Amino acid sequence: MIEYNIGIMGAGYIAGVIAKVLKDMNGFCPYAIASRDEEKAKKFAEEYEIEKAYGSYEAMLEDPEVELVYIATVNSNHVELAKKCIDAGKPVFVEKPISYNAKTAAELLKYATEKGVFCGEAMWLRYNPLMNLVVDNLRKNIIGDVRSITANIGYNLGGRERLLKPELAGGALLDIGVYPITAVFMLMGGGPVNVVAEPIITTTGVDAYSSIYMRYPQGRSAYITVSMTTSLDKRCIIYGTHGRIEIDNVNNPTLVTVYGSDGKSRGEMKPADDAKTGYEYEFKAARKAAIAGNQETEELSIKDTIEIYRFIDAIRYTWNLPFPLPEEPEKKPMTVENLNPNTKNA
Known part of the structure; x- marks a missing residue:
């Protein structure tokens, strides 16, 4: 099989995960790695057996063998780098979040x-x-009408400095909260009509923990908990x-269990026998879209991508937590009126 050459920008943790995934996939090759630190790129290339190592992103984009970046x-420089790829004519797949705002x-x-x-976006x-099988089954009313959803995600990420810095678009909501929010949007068929969100803010000015209540029409609702300071059950x-x-x-998701109204299990859904890590599906979809000349998978x-970040923006701005980055609103001075903005609806 002809291998599809992937160039990776950034030599951090998730880049290493993806390099391993690509090496284990038929038809894909982690061909090149680029970092602003050439020694870091070379070390990464050696560790993951990558053919090319570049000390600048621009140099990798000049390589004609790179087919997808x-x-x-x-988070803060995803857009800048993606535009460089586009200008070079390279299809590009951006790790979530695709950007820091809608x-x-x-x-x-x-x-x-x-x-x-x-x-x-690599979401x-x-x-x-x-x-997606769960979504399809909900449309078939496998458990009747959906009334409410709970979703949690939490890790102890205190050692990841980038998450504590507003200038790098850090914080739990944007980095990991996007997962349960996306899940609710998928399962409910879109966003809520109202939201109330309560955060815990770090001394550096990013959200570390939040509880998010989402109200939908006909009395439906969803409740999300997000934390980057403690491990949660992620169910x-x-x-x-x-x-x-119940999604594990x-x-x-690696295990889905369906229960009847009597509380007894009605069956389970599991990944296919040939499933690997879960990342393989997004790269297959990206390759298919890029080769076909499509603008989305x-x-x-594109519409669903932007919708998620509009929702996240609304929450952050209600918390008065804009990032010190371009196209972000100015941070409001603390007054009696906005001293506790999280009590308002986003």
């Missing part, structure tokens, strides 16, 4: 469309077959009028 850098994400995706170059939950439970569905891991539209 995967961006795995800090406005810059929309501008990026519009720019890619105008240039006729594929640019997509692996959207591509997970098991998650997602969907309650219907005739039973419930909200960002990468079948699983994740």
